[in-house]
Structure formats: C-alpha cells, structure tokens
Amino acid sequence: MHYPEPISKLIDSFTKLPGIGPKTAVRLAFFVLNMKEDDVLDFGRNLVNAKRKLTHCSVCGHITDKDPCSICSDGHRDQSVICVVQDPKDVIAMERMREFSGLYHVLHGAISPVDGIGPEDISVADLLKRLQDETVQELILATNPNIEGEATSMYISRLVKPTGIKITRIAHGLPVGGDLEYADEITLSKAMEGRREL
C-alpha cells in the first residue's frame, strides 16, 4: 500500500529540498499533519509569497521586496564604498557583522570556466556602470576564498584598476577560534603572508 495521495505529494515536495532524504521527508510530512491548521496555511502562504514577492534590487542585485532595496535606499550608508559579493546570503552574513556601512554589489555567481560560467554570466557589467559616476572611492572584493572567487576578484580588479578606484580584497588567514594544528597549508601560508606588525 502507498501513502494516501495528499501526504505522498507533500513527501515529494519535501524531498525536493536540499539535504532532506526520503525518511526525513516522511517525518516532516507527518509533523505537518499534526501542526495547527493556521500554521500550515501560513507556511503555504509564506512559501508562495517568498517566491512571488521577492525580486533582485535593480541597483545592487540583493534580494528584496521593494526596489531599490533597503540598503541601497538608505541615505545614511556610505555611498563611496561598494563591497562585491557572490550571493545575497553573503550580504546577509556581512550585515550580521554590523560593522560595514557601505553599499553592496551582488554578482550572482563567480567566474568558473569548468562550469561554463564566464564574466558575462555574472553581474560585472552592472558593477562597472555603478562605478562611472565617481562617487565610489573603494571597491572591496569579498568573493569566496576559493578558485572561482579568486579568479572573479582578479578579473574585476584588472577591469577596474585603470579607473583609479581603490581596490581591496578581504584578508585570508586563520579563522578566529580555529586551531593552527588543523589549518590547511594554503590557509596557513596566506596567514603568514598577510601577517601584520603589532
């Protein structure tokens, strides 16, 4: 025998999510059956609203429910610094830090020849357009510290260099709370290379 259709469909939906296998999907679906009806209705509505109401900010590319996004339209933020990241989640990670008050630019990816992703597939052209009006004085490249992220940073850095805008790359080194013993050679070598006088 199979599950009654309504629940087997729900199990299928859960299975499509990342990291959720068939057993977890069954557990979640049965949990939903025991949830309050209002909570389930909210859940369904939240799913559809998140998908429908959220767009990308036409200025920075961050996800938002109004355009331009709350960061781009916030006059108190420093308009002279743009931090370039790969993903909207990176903006959120940066904002969690509560120390950066400049603007962002979300590339939506990184250059990766292996996966067939070239500079024209990520939002580099939009970034260059934003640099034209001369308010921006520093570009912080905060792409991921891996091959694709480095390549993307190098590419953007070469393109922007001629404009005279200051270009910086976030530091590589040991994560705080980490253990030197377990650090990989490349991280350690970057940490040595980036050492600073105390």
Place this chain on the structure above:
Amino acid sequence: MHYPEPISKLIDSFTKLPGIGPKTAVRLAFFVLNMKEDDVLDFGRNLVNAKRKLTHCSVCGHITDKDPCSICSDGHRDQSVICVVQDPKDVIAMERMREFSGLYHVLHGAISPVDGIGPEDISVADLLKRLQDETVQELILATNPNIEGEATSMYISRLVKPTGIKITRIAHGLPVGGDLEYADEITLSKAMEGRREL
C-alpha cells in the same frame, strides 16, 4: 539589517519543523527562492491539502483521504485479524513488509502515566467495539517495544482476554543485520527468552 519580510517569514515557518535549526531554515528558504515557481506553488498546495484533506479512518484510525480507509474497505483482506499499532506511521511500516493481510487498529498513542496519558486518551474503546461482532479471531499487539508500549499491550490484553479472542504480541529479539556484541542486555535477554527450536 534583517531579511526582507517575505523570506524571514518563510525562514520562521521552516524553523517550526522538527530537526530544522535556524541555519538550515535559511538554506531551505533561499533554495525555495531558486526553485521553479510551479514547484513552489505545488509545495504550498500540497501542504494545505495534506492538512485539510486527510482525516482519520472512522474504523481503524489510520490517516486517509477517504472514509473508511483503503485497508478497511478492501474486501480481500483478512477480516479476522487486527494488528494494533500506536501510530499511522506504524501501519505504513507494516504495509511496507507486504506480508500482513489483516486489518489494523491505530491507538494514536500509548498509555503513559508520566505524561498523563491514560487508557481513555487513546483509542482503546473503539478497539473493544470492533471486537464485539465476533469476526475477529486474533489480535496482534504491535505497540512499541518500550515501557509505554508494553504497558499498553498489557492493558489491552487484560481487557480482551475474557472474550476468548487469541492475543499475540510481536516478538522481541535481535534486529536482523544487527550485531550481538552491540545488543543491549534487555534485548539480548528477550532474544534468549524467545528462542525457538530449529
């Protein structure tokens, strides 16, 4: 800064599910943003349908989208045996075995004085009613092999004994594929106690 409202609401909904912490909820919510719109709409619809369309079978208490459920209304099944389980998920586990062709009775819980759950809180009265018309010849008690499940089995067994219906309890012992070395003492003692001649 916070997440845009539609996504923070979706994150909240995911966080309510069991085993899903704040970080996983964020990951799932962002995954939903990148899903095809149709899949998201289906997901939302499946959630609401599962909650709204599924009820409990008025005969056996299993979850179903029609009443009586497909098992109770299947004339090919052996009407003389009822297997008593705690939860609809147990019915599904049993059916997966494809060997039992009798009927089920779902108690929706087990007697647990510690949690304040007495016999009147689970569906024992309904079970007794089903036993009155004399078609049932065997009652298989398949409650969980733990204190609550054992107590429930004992309780039902004592109630039903006077009617003369055969009452059996599923076997305790080593799980197939298990390792004797890692078996706990109680399981091992049950396995010895239940040994059979070859």
